Amino acid sequence: MDFVIEPLTSNFAYDVSIIEAECFSTPFKESDILAYLKESYWHFFVARKGEEILGYISFTLIIDEISICNVAVSKKYRNQKIASNLINALLDFSKKNEVKRIFLEVRESNNPAIYLYEKFGFVRVGISKNHYTLPKENAILMNLEI
Numbered sequence: 001m002d003f004v005i006e007p008l009t010s011n012f013a014y015d016v017s018i019i020e021a022e023c024f025s026t027p028f029k030e031s032d033i034l035a036y037l038k039e040s041y042w043h044f045f046v047a048r049k050g051e052e053i054l055g056y057i058s059f060t061l062i063i064d065e066i067s068i069c070n071v072a073v074s075k076k077y078r079n080q081k082i083a084s085n086l087i088n089a090l091l092d093f094s095k096k097n098e099v100k101r102i103f104l105e106v107r108e109s110n111n112p113a114i115y116l117y118e119k120f121g122f123v124r125v126g127i128s129k130n131h132y133t134l135p136k137e138n139a140i141l142m143n144l145e146i
């Protein structure tokens with residue numbers, strides 16, 4: 001499938017909020033996303049086909065470290081390498097910005113996401129007990145040194 005990966009602009013913030021609501025129990029609202037877009041350390045890349053947003057990745061860059069907030073792909077477009085393309089865009093961005101390390105937390109039951117991150121070389125570095133709510137669950141902490 002043809003799609004482009006590009007920075008999110010405010011006109012598609014609502015579309016990202018719809019995917020957030022589809023994927024997460026404590027989703028960002030459109031107003032949250034619009035507020036984050038104004039902060040220079042927040043970044044969102046989207047996968048867009050025409051006027052449709054298929055998925056996105058959100059992260060913060062502080063000095064030389066990136067923290068991935070979320071990666072999500074709309075259910076009907078999964079398993080078409082969209083998340084893999086979003087991570088590749090993140091890695092390109094990381095090289096251009098001399099990032100040294102990328103880290104993230106992921107629910108310990110989220111096998112598709114853990115598989116995705118391990119495919120790109122992320123390693124498990126710890127567990128954060130009862131990190132998540134709705135439902136309560138441990139987070140696996142993962143890290144990629146660049």
Ligand SMILES: CC(C)(COP(=O)(O)OP(=O)(O)OC[C@H]1O[C@@H](n2cnc3c(N)ncnc32)[C@H](O)[C@@H]1OP(=O)(O)O)[C@@H](O)C(=O)NCCC(=O)NCCS
Pocket residue numbers: 023069070071072073074077078079080081082083084085105106107110111112113115116119
């Ligand atoms: C995790 C997620 C982003 C993957 O998106 P995707 O576009 O389907 O991923 P890709 O098509 O790029 O697949 C990446 C790899 O994961 C594998 N994969 C995808 N879904 C899988 C599943 N349900 N179980 C096992 N492996 C899976 C693919 O086979 C692929 O591996 P390969 O390259 O060796 O073939 C998507 O499932 C999602 O949006 N989940 C809900 C949101 C979420 O939990 N995000 C993570 C928050 S930390």
